[in-house]
Amino acid sequence: MADLTDKQTFSDEDALEFHRSPTPGKISMAPTKPMATQRDLSLAYSPGVAIPVLAIAADVDKAYDYTSKGNLVAVISNGTAILGLGNLGHMASKPVMEGKAVLFKRFADVDSFDVEVKTTDPDEFITVVKNIGDTWGGINLEDIKSPECFVIESELQDLLDIPVFHDDQHGTAIISTAGLINACHITGKKLEDIKVVLAGAGAAGLSSIGLMKAVGVRAENTVIVDRDGVIYKGRDNVDQWKAAHATDTPHRTLAEAMVGADVVLGLSAKGAITKEMVASMAPNPIIFAMANPDPEITPEDVASVRSDAIMATGRSDYVNQVNNVLGFPYIFRGALDVRARRVNHEMKVACAQALAALAREDVPDEVAMAYRGRKLRFGPDYIIPSPFDPRLIWYIPPFVAQAAMDTGVARKPIEDMDAYRTELRSRLDPSAALMQNISGAVRAAPNKRVVFAEGEETAVIRAAWGFKQAELGTPILLGREDLIRQNAAEAGLIFDDMGIEIVNARVSEHNADYTDWLYARLQRRGYLRRDVQRMINQDRNYFGAAMVARGQADAMVTGVTRNFNMVLKEVRRVLDVKNRMIGMSILLAKGRTLFVADTSIHELPNAEELAEIAIQAAETVRKLGKTPRVAFLSYSTFGNPPGDRGEKVREAIRILDARGVDFEYEGEMPPELALDPDARAAYPFMRLTGHANVLVMPAIHSASISTRLVQQLGGATVIGPLLVGLEKSVQIVSLGASVSEIITAATFAAYDEGAVAEG
Ligand SMILES: NC(=O)C1=CN([C@@H]2O[C@H](COP(=O)(O)OP(=O)(O)OC[C@H]3O[C@@H](n4cnc5c(N)ncnc54)[C@H](OP(=O)(O)O)[C@@H]3O)[C@@H](O)[C@H]2O)C=CC1
Ligand SMILES: CC(=O)C(=O)O
Numbered sequence: 001m002a003d004l005t006d007k008q009t010f011s012d013e014d015a016l017e018f019h020r021s022p023t024p025g026k027i028s029m030a031p032t033k034p035m036a037t038q039r040d041l042s043l044a045y046s047p048g049v050a051i052p053v054l055a056i057a058a059d060v061d062k063a064y065d066y067t068s069k070g071n072l073v074a075v076i077s078n079g080t081a082i083l084g085l086g087n088l089g090h091m092a093s094k095p096v097m098e099g100k101a102v103l104f105k106r107f108a109d110v111d112s113f114d115v116e117v118k119t120t121d122p123d124e125f126i127t128v129v130k131n132i133g134d135t136w137g138g139i140n141l142e143d144i145k146s147p148e149c150f151v152i153e154s155e156l157q158d159l160l161d162i163p164v165f166h167d168d169q170h171g172t173a174i175i176s177t178a179g180l181i182n183a184c185h186i187t188g189k190k191l192e193d194i195k196v197v198l199a200g201a202g203a204a205g206l207s208s209i210g211l212m213k214a215v216g217v218r219a220e221n222t223v224i225v226d227r228d229g230v231i232y233k234g235r236d237n238v239d240q241w242k243a244a245h246a247t248d249t250p251h252r253t254l255a256e257a258m259v260g261a262d263v264v265l266g267l268s269a270k271g272a273i274t275k276e277m278v279a280s281m282a283p284n285p286i287i288f289a290m291a292n293p294d295p296e297i298t299p300e301d302v303a304s305v306r307s308d309a310i311m312a313t314g315r316s317d318y319v320n321q322v323n324n325v326l327g328f329p330y331i332f333r334g335a336l337d338v339r340a341r342r343v344n345h346e347m348k349v350a351c352a353q354a355l356a357a358l359a360r361e362d363v364p365d366e367v368a369m370a371y372r373g374r375k376l377r378f379g380p381d382y383i384i385p386s387p388f389d390p391r392l393i394w395y396i397p398p399f400v401a402q403a404a405m406d407t408g409v410a411r412k413p414i415e416d417m418d419a420y421r422t423e424l425r426s427r428l429d430p431s432a433a434l435m436q437n438i439s440g441a442v443r444a445a446p447n448k449r450v451v452f453a454e455g456e457e458t459a460v461i462r463a464a465w466g467f468k469q470a471e472l473g474t475p476i477l478l479g480r481e482d483l484i485r486q487n488a489a490e491a492g493l494i495f496d497d498m499g500i501e502i503v504n505a506r507v508s509e510h511n512a513d514y515t516d517w518l519y520a521r522l523q524r525r526g527y528l529r530r531d532v533q534r535m536i537n538q539d540r541n542y543f544g545a546a547m548v549a550r551g552q553a554d555a556m557v558t559g560v561t562r563n564f565n566m567v568l569k570e571v572r573r574v575l576d577v578k579n580r581m582i583g584m585s586i587l588l589a590k591g592r593t594l595f596v597a598d599t600s601i602h603e604l605p606n607a608e609e610l611a612e613i614a615i616q617a618a619e620t621v622r623k624l625g626k627t628p629r630v631a632f633l634s635y636s637t638f639g640n641p642p643g644d645r646g647e648k649v650r651e652a653i654r655i656l657d658a659r660g661v662d663f664e665y666e667g668e669m670p671p672e673l674a675l676d677p678d679a680r681a682a683y684p685f686m687r688l689t690g691h692a693n694v695l696v697m698p699a700i701h702s703a704s705i706s707t708r709l710v711q712q713l714g715g716a717t718v719i720g721p722l723l724v725g726l727e728k729s730v731q732i733v734s735l736g737a738s739v740s741e742i743i744t745a746a747t748f749a750a751y752d753e754g755a756v757a758e759g
């Protein structure tokens with residue numbers, strides 16, 4: 001089996017820091033209506049709100065039309081079976097529930113928040129949820145232990161007229177069944193012939209074996225096992241849910257049951273399956289060790305005793321992630337979109353079959369790139385889609401919605417499935433997709449050596465570590481080795497054998513070469529040799545840039561400890577500009593990706609500079625896999641009102657006309673004309689064929705102020721400014737940048753040195 005050695009890409013402190021900052025937790029709420037004026041307030045609240053109140057009082061289903069109910073799912077737990085960690089209480093489950101909520105949003109654009117209920121008593125739990133349940137369009141029950149979870153789910157489903165879906169049962173059943181269908185495909189085993197052993201007769205296990213039987217596995221070919229051993233017919237102390245799957249079998253232990261088995265499903269706890277058990281299985285065994293966070297047996301242990309196994313775990317850092325994250329976002333997306341009353345058996349089967357079918361289709365390159373550059377092709381190491389597969393959002397929900405419609409549980413059938421698929425495509429979070437695409441391209445390109453100039457800083461060390469763990473390239477930390485190692489150890493990071501390089505400028509073998517080379521560049525610009533020697537010895541930006549210039553590294557990231565302009569001056573003494581250097585920010589908001597230039601270099605660009613900014617920006621955007629459509633922004637619209645700044649833009653347009661560039665551009669115009677083609681009726685001569693995606697600003701202050709404004713007020717994500725146009729790629733982050741900002745900048749730096757993204 002390939003690629004089993006992926007390792008955890010974070011330390012414990014990283015996980016805590018991730019959850020702690022910049023704001024505690026993983027979700028927040030965003031309004032969908034402006035709340036700016038007296039009128040807005042009157043409509044949103046008293047008196048306007050009374051009108052929908054009365055409409056809903058007359059017909060409760062109107063809540064779907066006038067409130068967020070229809071796109072809202074609650075993730076509800078009491079913390080009695082948190083992952084495979086056990087009963088740790090309702091509050092300890094909150095990070096997991098927030099996590100599920102954020103995955104709903106990220107993967108399926110479903111709004112979601114978590115509810116932690118402080119009771120282990122099923123009746124009390126049911127009473128609480130029953131009484132608040134109408135709030136949502138659906139309820140995702142999570143990490144509630146068995147057998148209580150079975151009663152809780154079925155009673156709540158009877159009491160509420162929305163889907164109540166226990167994810168650990170059915171989400172897991174859907175994914176594991178999809179995986180099993182495909183694993184059988186690959187091994188040539190037939191569902192009706194395979195011998196299946198289930199380790200862990202709880203919520204996830206019993207539901208999974210149930211769904212597998214529904215798609216063809218024969219009951220008499222199954223054996224289920226709990227902590228007390230095999231659940232055979234007639235065993236004492238077996239509850240009704242386990243008893244329903246008990247079989248006539250001579251086996252009494254998991255080890256006995258696994259001899260000659262084709263499939264083992266682990267939905268129990270870490271370490272429950274041993275190498276000896278795996279060794280005793282039939283040829284081409286199918287092993288799904290799905291306990292989280294640690295599987296019943298690791299892929300490494302399986303590989304040490306079997307070379308013919310198909311192996312899956314619940315984790316993202318091994319191949320074949322059989323995890324319910326592939327299911328619940330899309331099940332609910334489809335269910336919500338038809339305002340389903342429940343998620344029934346047919347919808348689950350449709351989802352499992354759709355997932356299995358998608359994995360058998362050809363995998364687009366951008367999906368493969370996001371998966372650490374590995375070529376994904378249907379086979380033993382790719383039996384189900386990757387969670388980052390952008391096709392999931394438009395491929396799976398239509399099958400779920402269709403099954404709901406066919407079985408009469410849809411309140412609002414979908415009339416045009418093709419239109420529905422198109423609508424689903426537009427729901428993906430653009431920032432995630434863009435970074436996924438760029439990181440994928442970096443991973444797929446030959447290894448890049450990236451200098452992290454401020455190598456003694458803890459944030460920089462952590463970023464270098466994350467960069468390396470994510471397989472984005474080889475980081476080189478500049479600084480004193482003992483101090484770097486000490487700071488790394490304090491951050492809980494161990495560097496040994498990781499392939500992170502540490503270079504101390506003072507003792508570097510290249511020190512003399514860099515000094516000679518830089519002195520030759522600067523001697524006629526007022527620098528003495530000893531000045532240059534000091535720069536190389538003492539200033540890591542000079543040394544790092546020299547490494548890049550002289551070919552010992554490909555790219556550099558810096559700026560955490562010093563302001564942009566100072567750093568840029570230093571870098572420019574070492575590196576030349578290719579054509580024209582600009583600063584470009586990427587702005588992600590409301591489903592759009594916009595590129596804004598120039599956000600850091602030209603203070604008041606003249607017409608020639610504006611034209612070149614557009615050319616440089618368009619070229620960069622094209623390299624990012626997008627087709628540039630450039631709008632030159634201004635306070636004026638095609639000469640009205642007249643003015644000096646507007647004239648510079650008009651002149652820039654004439655320059656581009658004369659040069660015959662190969663991208664769309666237009667100006668000058670205000671943002672609404674650039675972004676909304678419907679607003680252009682008065683300007684039929686405009687040449688942009690759609691909304692602009694590259695905004696060339698008239699001056700740096702308007703660029704910088706407007707990007708920050710939309711970031712602060714509009715909730716946009718801003719990446720950059722990225723430095724574009726140097727002969728070698730250097731990214732300067734903002735003072736005090738976070739670990740993830742440094743990793744993003746380093747990724748762009750590596751990307752700029754040759755990787756090419758898909759559109
Ligand atoms: N990959 C995925 O998508 C998912 C994975 N899971 C994982 O599955 C596991 C179970 O979750 P869930 O079903 O919700 O929990 P439950 O508490 O409902 O069930 C756990 C079951 O595992 C059994 N068990 C525990 N330890 C062993 C052991 N050493 N040998 C055999 N059986 C054992 C328990 O036995 P007994 O009944 O005797 O107590 C019980 O039947 C967790 O690790 C969870 O993380 C869950 C959902 C999704
Ligand atoms: C994945 C999941 O839901 C669990 O492990 O509980």
Ligand SMILES: [Mg+2]
Pocket residue numbers: 083142143167168
């Ligand atoms: Mg769970």
